[in-house]
Amino acid sequence: MERRDFTKLFLGATSIFAVPRPLIALDALSSQPVNDDDDFQRLIRHRILKQHAAHAAVAGTLNFSDRKIFTVRVPEAKDTYQLGDDTIFEIASLTKIFTALLLAVEVVHKRVQLDDPLQDYVPAGVKAPTFEGQQITLADLATHAASLPLRPNNLAASAPDAPNKYAGYSFEQLYSGLPSYHLKASPGTQFSYSNLAFGLLGQGLALKEGRSFATILRERVTGPLGLSDTTLEDDPKKSARRAQGHDFYLSPIGPTSDGVLSPAGGLRSTASDLLTLLDLFINGRGPKDLVAASRLMLSIDRPGGSDITRMALGWRRTTTNGETYYWSNGSSDGSRTFMGFNPVRRAGVVALADTASGEGLDDIGHHFLNPEQTVSTKVVPVPDFITLPEEVLLRGVGRYGHGTDDIVEISRGYTGLIVSAEYGEFVIRPQSSTIYASKMVPGLTIEFEEGDTSPARSFILRQGGKAYSYKRLP
Missing domain, CATH: 2.40.128.50 (Lipocalin)
Structure with missing residues (x-):
């Protein structure tokens, strides 16, 4: 009997479901290098205008120090927000890279250690779960190796596709539910993607200092890098640049909130800010402590859920066809995001779409980082759905x-x-x-x-x- 491998059904990852998905080409484009901006832009335009993956997208590339930004919007779109390098998107699980970078810079300054137990980063009286006496460490949380579930088990809106499911999720809920988790594997030994883990990581670092996660992230990561549009909150003064989100069926949907799980997926950002972040990893441009932190992140090697992918701190590291590159992706209820970089090619890519999607622009991003990765160009008719009793x-x-x-x-x-x-x-x-x-x-x-x-x-x-x-x- 031929085994149906469900891992090959997926093209990326979403924060709505937030599960990493290996690549597959449904109808592969000839695997030629994306060696010019026209080719990259052609693929983005085809994905939006022909495959209808979103109403609009902003994509940016970084080759050595050369930045390019492309935008595309379907002609029939009624959205009026400004589309450009400073358009603000919900970047969803790309937030995890910032949270992992915060952890790494805390290690650089010797305020924490990667092997510190989670138990030291929870409120007094709360017991963190263990496996046969082995404790979860901060490194386990930052590499999806803590054996914690994808989502908290005490969410009020438990359906994976419920809109804005994390909104209002509180500190009390986060920590009151912690003792009820039963780990199925020794921490550090298996990959198990978890929004809960990154929520605990970010809030644990904040709890240790007695300040908010937003405050220490701004003070130690986004502020020093000059990422003025990368924030956890919406700024009414920037509303004209705020991308209108759309659900899987291309219907407008309101902004989302991740509550206390914001370290896992709550940031808003722009293509310009994210290219600056990639410049830190590719070219080492940034404050010395953040440069050291970025190198520390890439030095970690943990299981990554597939034969070709391993985990660094926050980043997934994929090695295939003689190339090694780093990437991350995610979806909010109304956006799809991807970013990554190839350190040898000194190339980076950011791809932001204004619609939740099972595919987004991910495979185009992978193809840019490794030209042997294929791109789906097949146009599949949108299914007609009905309502059943x-x-x-x-x-x-x-x-x-x-x-x-x-x-x-x-x-x-x-x-x-x-x-x-x-x-x-x-x-x-x-x-x-x-x-x-x-x-x-x-x-x-x-x-x-x-x-x-x-x-x-x-x-x-x-x-x-x-x-x-x-x-x-x-």
Whole structure:
């Protein structure tokens, strides 16, 4: 039996689901180097204007010291915000790079150590989880190796696709839930992507000093780098530059808030500010302590969730086709973001889209950093969705298996059904009473067997001309 590897369904990562996803080319462009700005811009324009991944995008490149910014917006867009290098986007999980950089600069100044236990960075009386007596360290938190879950288990809006799910999540909730986590692996040994971990990291550093995370981040990272548009809060004076967000279905959606989990995904920033951050890592331009901190970040090597990807502090390090480069990505409810750099080529890229997406501009960014990485250029029609009675929709909820080592769980989400596998989650919505499709994974369908309202016993997953049968598990 051919095993269906769900890790290959995904093209990137999102903060809505916040799970790293290995690359796959649905319809690969010839893998030629992105050796000029015209080629890079052509790919960005095709992604927005033909593949409809977003209403608008801002993409920037850094080659040695040469900066270029490209913008594109669909002609029918009604948004009026200014589009340019200073357009402010919710950068979602790119925030984790800033939080990891804050940790690294604290280490450089000997205020903390990477192997400090989390237990020393929580309120008095709160017990941090351990595994067979082994404690979680700050390095474990910053490399997704703490064996903590993706999201807190006491979120009020628990559905992965619920809008603004982290808004209002409080310090009390963060720490009251901490003793209830049961680690499944020894910290530091396995990759397990976690917004919760980065929330604990950033708030722990702040708690140690008795000041807010926003304050110490501004004082020690964004301020010294001159990143005046990289903030955790919205500035009403900058509203004309604020990108209008859109959901997966290209409908306008309001700003999001990450509450106390803001160190994991709460920053707003611009292409210009992010290129300045990349300049620190590529060319060593910045205050001496931040240069040292950036080098420390890249010196760390931990499991990264795939054969070709490892974790540095915050950054993912991918080595393939003779190239090694660093990258990060994410989505808010209304944006999709990517940035990365290739230290040997001394090249960096930032790609910001104003729409949540399962794909965004990630593969174009990867291709810029490593020309052997392929780019999806196939135009897939947007599925037509229908509304089903709740009892019919719930037929598909349950656990299914394709062999013993390929398990899928389907649960009720906010906008549809959530398909969860080892390395990812995505939303499916009905096209008929039995056939479901996903805006996040173009070309994929899931077909449940015919029935009334009784639980479905099986489904067939189709993608790329192949079909895989899954049967319901007890």
